[in-house]
Amino acid sequence: MERQGWADPSIAKGYADGFEMATRLVARKLADEVAAGPNCKALDLCTGHGVVAAELVARGSDVTGLDFSEPMIELAQSAVPTARFVQGDAMAMEFPDDTFDAVTIGFGVPHFPDPERGLKEVTRVLKPGGRVAFSIWRGKGSEGAFGWLFDAVERLADPSISLPSGPDAHMLVDGGIAKPMVENAGFHNVRLIDVASELCVSDPQVLFDVFDGGAVRAASLLKRQPKERRDAIRADLATLVQAEANTDIRGYFVPAPSVVITALSKG
Template identity: 65%
Template sequence: MNNTDAFEKMEHDGWADPQIAQGYADGFDFAARLAAKQMADAVEAGPGVGVLDLCTGHGVVAVELLNRKATVTGLDFSPAMIALAQKSAPGATFVQGDAMAMTFPDDGFDAVTIGFGVPHFPDTGQGLREAARVLKPGGRIAFSIWRGKGSSGAFGWLFDAVERLGDPSVTLPAGPDAHMMADIAIAEPILTRSGFSGVKGTGIASQLLVSAPEALFDAFDKGAVRAASLLGGQSSERRDAIRADLAQRVRSDGRETQGGFLVPAPSVVISAMCS
């Protein structure tokens, strides 16, 4: 396995930045809400259900879980994200910690949700095994993943634009593929080895809401650590070209609405049961 130290440093430094944390909340909240509803359905959130929301971010999943009267504990390694989550979901308990080595006891939760956080695990299997450890037998897990390269939407457009217009020498540190778990053929065996069964995948027609066509570039540049690293390493000329390319895709394939443009950003919710 590749050494992931540089990847972990990039992730921790990036998400600890209050500007990146706020940028994610501003740019991706609209899209994350629909996935949050699907995750809450998948884990059967409701009164008396204790849910651990891993990689809780700015609290969008925690809010949905609270709306269903679940008891919510949110965990994130970023103090900047915890601060945002405490404001948006004051009824939950938030803990700063490492999803790869949690201090929670075994069999402590009825359900685990992970809103777009699995790609941030430096070791996907280890993170999922930790989730299985803290789940009660028969407990449920649900996590969301953006569809990536080749998809018809914002993330696919970004990969395409960077590949065609970006500097190929600008690369990311070795780490897990950000979108591989959107493929149930890949997700199912990893989950099975990690202690889960009954794996299901549900496609979500999620959308980003951006204020203007050019703002899609800013959503990635200011609110997504990996994308910001790729875009930040480009020359100003290449950045402008990528921005213009993304803006054109928004104009042609997005939908203008009150307050901005709706941009397709398809995602998948993967769910399973703890064996």
């Protein structure tokens, strides 16, 4: 489902547009945590539309981006022409051992079929003492876009429609789960940092469209709903945007809290 979804150019563009502000805010924190700079050879894993790669390049790093999605690679290469981008599998990268000083992963770990194995592969390509920083959206129970969506789907969606089994996309916001997993993958000095990221939508109704058109898992659930249930979820999200979002001439600023997890490779 993930591979099919992210191979769709419209989904890739929908994510790039809908999540642009939030991913850009988090990209700055990821670059901070890996000490991006002129002497840093960095891998931006699950590079998506290149928002983190752009931040790394802006700080003078030598950047390679990898993603399994061809449409995402095309968006990234267009946005960051001075970086190198390759299509590949994060679970079995073709880079030699000890290649990079730093690895960033902007919201990519939730798409790993086996997060711990994927993080072990990150350890392999990092030099001893190298830095990793990756981000996770806060999900169910959180105050903001993802928490609102989970709540609306639980109350208003057809319960017979479900996702294929897979790892919980938001589980690593829990330090009790994240720290041992990251340590078992070969890291130490594991830290979790809250980031107050946010989305910008032009109209309260548009938050539904951000998920429906730019998030593979959410879109899989939403697109299969009967029209009356889709309309109910849209209206529920719009009511929350109207009540909770800050506004200015650009639109409605919707909380989309996330967590950045950072660690050092053992050497």
